[in-house]
Amino acid sequence: MTGQSIIDRFSSLLGSKGVITDRDDIAPWLTDWRGRYHGAADAILAPANTQEVAAAVALASETGIPLVPQGGNTSMVGGATPPADGSALILSLRRMNHIRALSPDDNLAICEAGVILSSLHDAAAAVARRFPLSLGAKGSATIGGLISTNAGGTQVLRHGTMRALVEGIEAVLPDGSIFEGLDALKKDNRGYDIKQLLIGAEGTLGIVTAASLRLVPAIAARAVGWIGVRSPDDALALLRLAETHLGDSVEGFEIIADDGLGHVLSHIPGTRCPIGTRTPWHVLIEVDHADMSEPGPAQRLESALAQALERNIAVDAAIAANDAQAEAFWRIRESLSEAERAQGPALQYDISVPVARMPAFMVDAADAAERAFPGTTASSFGHLGDGNVHFHVRAPKGTMDGPAWMAAQGQAINTFIHDAVAAVGGSISAEHGIGQMKRAEFGRLASPARIAALRAIKTAFDPKGIMNPGKLIPRPDEG
Incomplete structure (x- = not known):
C-alpha cells in the first residue's frame, strides 16, 4: 500500500484536482470493462498536462511505485485494471482531453491522450474531415488507450489499425523524461522507431500523452449492401470481386454467421433481416467516395453484386436505399456482441x-x-x-x-x-491486446525469441518495472 506521505508528495505536484483518494470516486475505476478483473489502489493521479505527467512519473520512479495508465477503462483484456494487492496507483489521462490542433490542409489532428474518440469524430466532421477508426466504445474509449492497444475496428481494411493512423507521438517514459515526437514526418531514419514501440505496448513502456493522427476527407457518398452467401469461401470470393471492381473504396467488409443474425433478430428490438432469403452466412459491405463522381458508390456496388449473383457467389442481396437503412444494416453488425450476451x-x-x-x-x-x-x-x-x-x-x-x-x-x-x-499461423489477439487475460497463453504459444525480445525491450525502457505491472509481458513461468 502507498503511504500517506507519498500521496502528499503527489498532491504537491498535481494540486487538489490531481489526486483522488475518495474510495467511492476510485471504486468505478478498479474493475475492468467486462467485470472480470478487480484491483485496488489508494489513489488516482489525474495530471492536467504533459509536464504534470512527467513530474508524477519521475516521483513514481524515485519511490518505486508502479503506475497503471488508464483512459476510458474500456480494455477487453484487463489491461487498465490495477493489481489486487493495492501496490500501484492509477494514472488517469482523462483530464488531458484537448484537441491541440486540427488542420484540414495537413489532414492532421493533434489530440491529447484523454480525448474521447467520438469527440474527435465530431471535431473532424466540423472541418469536412474524418478520423477513420470507429468501434462500439467510441463514446468512452480515449485516444491514448486506442494507441496503447493498437485498436482496430471495422475500417481496417481500407485505413489500417492505429499503427497506420498515428503520425507522431508525445509520451512520458518511465524515468519521467518526455519523448517529443509529434512531428508528422514522412521520412525519418533516426534509428529505432520509438513511436511504433509505444503503439500497442499497453502502457508497459511509457505513457502516451498526445498524438498526431491522420485524417481523411469526409464521405461524400456511400453505399451499404447486405449479401447472403452459402459459405465463408463464397464471402472471400465476393471480397476479391469487390476489390477488383471497386478498388480501395471498399471501407468495410464484415462476415456474419446466420445464427449470429438470428440472435440479433431475437434480442434487439427493431431489427430485421435486410434480405428475403436466410442464408448460412451474410456479408455487410460499405463502399465510400470522398467526391460525387459518377458512377456513384451505389451504382458501382450494384454492378459488382450483379456479377456476384450471376457467378453464383451470392444468393441474395440488398443495397440500402438511404442513410437510415444503411445505419439499420450496420446496427445488426454492431449489436452482435450484445445479442450474444443476451443469448x-x-x-x-x-x-x-x-x-x-x-x-x-x-x-x-x-x-x-x-x-x-x-x-x-x-x-x-x-x-x-x-x-x-x-x-x-x-x-x-x-x-x-x-x-x-x-x-x-x-x-x-x-x-x-x-x-x-x-x-494456422494466427494470433490470439487481433485488436484488443494481451492485457492480463491473455498473458499466460501468450507466453505458452509465442516463440522464445519473441518473448525474449519483448522482455529485453521492457527491461531497457522500464528497468524498475513500474509501468503497468502484470500486463502484456509473460512472467518467466509463463513462457
Missing part, C-alpha cells in the same frame, strides 16, 4: 488468422469445438478483409450459472481455441 454465457475470442485461411477456420474450428465440448455451440463473425475473427463458444443450452461453467470449462476451451489459432 447466454459464452467465451469470446478476438483472434486473427491469415485471410486466405479465415473461411476454413470459421467453419472447422466451430465444428471441432462443438465436438470437443458436447452441448456447446460455436460461431463467429468478423472483419474478413483483415483476418480478424470474433469467435464465440456458448455454454450448453440451459446453463444457469455462467461463471461456474467458465470456471469448469474455460481454461480447456481457451487452450483448444488458441491451439487451433496457432496451428
Whole structure:
C-alpha cells in the first residue's frame, strides 16, 4: 500500500484536482470493462498536462511505485485494471482531453491522450474531415488507450489499425523524461522507431500523452449492401470481386454467421433481416467516395453484386436505399456482441488468422469445438478483409450459472481455441491486446525469441518495472 506521505508528495505536484483518494470516486475505476478483473489502489493521479505527467512519473520512479495508465477503462483484456494487492496507483489521462490542433490542409489532428474518440469524430466532421477508426466504445474509449492497444475496428481494411493512423507521438517514459515526437514526418531514419514501440505496448513502456493522427476527407457518398452467401469461401470470393471492381473504396467488409443474425433478430428490438432469403452466412459491405463522381458508390456496388449473383457467389442481396437503412444494416453488425450476451454465457475470442485461411477456420474450428465440448455451440463473425475473427463458444443450452461453467470449462476451451489459432499461423489477439487475460497463453504459444525480445525491450525502457505491472509481458513461468 502507498503511504500517506507519498500521496502528499503527489498532491504537491498535481494540486487538489490531481489526486483522488475518495474510495467511492476510485471504486468505478478498479474493475475492468467486462467485470472480470478487480484491483485496488489508494489513489488516482489525474495530471492536467504533459509536464504534470512527467513530474508524477519521475516521483513514481524515485519511490518505486508502479503506475497503471488508464483512459476510458474500456480494455477487453484487463489491461487498465490495477493489481489486487493495492501496490500501484492509477494514472488517469482523462483530464488531458484537448484537441491541440486540427488542420484540414495537413489532414492532421493533434489530440491529447484523454480525448474521447467520438469527440474527435465530431471535431473532424466540423472541418469536412474524418478520423477513420470507429468501434462500439467510441463514446468512452480515449485516444491514448486506442494507441496503447493498437485498436482496430471495422475500417481496417481500407485505413489500417492505429499503427497506420498515428503520425507522431508525445509520451512520458518511465524515468519521467518526455519523448517529443509529434512531428508528422514522412521520412525519418533516426534509428529505432520509438513511436511504433509505444503503439500497442499497453502502457508497459511509457505513457502516451498526445498524438498526431491522420485524417481523411469526409464521405461524400456511400453505399451499404447486405449479401447472403452459402459459405465463408463464397464471402472471400465476393471480397476479391469487390476489390477488383471497386478498388480501395471498399471501407468495410464484415462476415456474419446466420445464427449470429438470428440472435440479433431475437434480442434487439427493431431489427430485421435486410434480405428475403436466410442464408448460412451474410456479408455487410460499405463502399465510400470522398467526391460525387459518377458512377456513384451505389451504382458501382450494384454492378459488382450483379456479377456476384450471376457467378453464383451470392444468393441474395440488398443495397440500402438511404442513410437510415444503411445505419439499420450496420446496427445488426454492431449489436452482435450484445445479442450474444443476451443469448447466454459464452467465451469470446478476438483472434486473427491469415485471410486466405479465415473461411476454413470459421467453419472447422466451430465444428471441432462443438465436438470437443458436447452441448456447446460455436460461431463467429468478423472483419474478413483483415483476418480478424470474433469467435464465440456458448455454454450448453440451459446453463444457469455462467461463471461456474467458465470456471469448469474455460481454461480447456481457451487452450483448444488458441491451439487451433496457432496451428494456422494466427494470433490470439487481433485488436484488443494481451492485457492480463491473455498473458499466460501468450507466453505458452509465442516463440522464445519473441518473448525474449519483448522482455529485453521492457527491461531497457522500464528497468524498475513500474509501468503497468502484470500486463502484456509473460512472467518467466509463463513462457
